[in-house]
Amino acid sequence: MDDLYRDYILDHYKHPRNFGELEPHDLEAFEHNPLCGDELGVHIRVQDDRIADLRFHGHGCAISQAAASISSEELKGMELSEAGQLGADWLLELLGIPISATRRKCALLGLKAVREAVTGDDAWPV
């Protein structure tokens, strides 16, 4: 069994959850990883200050795709104020695999897009 490419990571990569466009949507953001050119965008529908629904779109490596897919299931139903404050640790713990320094941005790309859509802040999650 590979430490990084575990079965559930590859499953989320090959069959990403909550991927595609969401029309209409209330919030959106589009992010890219300058290192590798990977791109991930997010559409969010808001109801009662919560993420009622969201979809990711774009393309990237197994790590960025799986991280977006896995986090999408947690993000649905979350209060916007909570989603806007999510940090890197939240996502890395959720992902559950050892991430090297060079792959960190791959893992965080989707969360960066969500945070920008919700708060307008396009800084990398720390």
Place this chain on the structure above:
Amino acid sequence: MPRAAEHRPQAGHGLGVRDDFPIFTREFAGKPLVYLDSSSTSQKPQVVIEAQAAHLRERNANVHRGVYELAQQADAAFEGARGRIAAFAGAAAQVTIFAKNVTEAINLVAYSWGRSNVGPGDAVLVTQMEHHANIVPWQVLCRERGASLRYLEVDEHGRLSLAQLEQELARGDVRMVAFAHVSNVLGTINPVAEIVRRAREAGAVTLVDGAQAVPQMPVDVDALGADFYAWTGHKALGPTGIGVLHGRREVLERMPPFLTGGDMIASVDFQEAIWNELPWKFEAGTPMIAEAVGLAAAVEYLDALDMSRVREHERELTEQLLEGLSQVPGVSVVGPPGTESRGGLASFTVEGIHPHDVAELVARHGVCIRAGHHCAQPLMRCLGVTATARASVGVYNEPGDVQALLDALHGAREVFSLEGTSPARVG
């Protein structure tokens, strides 16, 4: 004396010089280092490491100003290095300018030559296969001067069209044609002398990015005839921090300096200064002295290996690489078919595995390859991909290195449970 001269090539074992490179004593992931990323930067032979250290240990002083003996020795080492580096590339020392790297060399030309020769209505012609270093300085120049930036297209075999070059030149507005000698993504070897000849007939100046070419094949800058030819030390077994710009003397003499300050002046008054002569007019401040000495040792080492043999060696490895990649299910290689007009590299994609994951998975076997856009995003768009994996060879590689990559690729496909994985080949 470079140790390479003691080595003779062995059939099937590359050039037999791996022991000259101390880094290959290291292991990664419990396996010997398999370095297939020489297009990014080359490894360094002991003679280069020692030449640089010996200079710092025994001959260190600033250049061009001391009268004491140590300073004279430093001068001799620095200007002697310039002479050897110039001769290696077939250029005169007087028109061989040191810069930080190819990026700075191209910026030198774009600022110094460009700001005095390109104006509104003029055009700069580059190609779709350029590294960002040979795109962005021209974008900035053209925007600033109201000129247009146009691109020669790359065909499905990764080649430029001389017919399109003729059409572009016939428009009569092209002042500069800037292009790579060897593409860092496609591997394409461009017909430099032919492009230079046609550009000159049309009254355009030429700049060749030789970053990938000089380390892997014989290059005679004078014979190629370009107005500017740039290359970098660290890809040619030398240190980082030193690049080389060769120019045609009559063009360089008409150009104003790029960076100004110390060392590049003949005399300075309170309000004005008189520029130094070539090549120092373009070298402001204390130059990269130890790095020049290191690069001189590198080109001596390459000379002893013989660049024709280096090219033949890398061509054989690239044949093996292309043949092996064609046997891996789902692999597509970009660039010219065969090795006639291809340098020592292959960029490829693996269906179902992102290039980043390919690089990560082969690294588990100690194999170093590059993944990403290779600083050539416009080309990536033309190819319809966001990234590729790239394997590139150097003088120290052996057939076993290529085989290690191929085995690791079969293994990577198995990790991703892709169809057509052949268990017998999994490494």
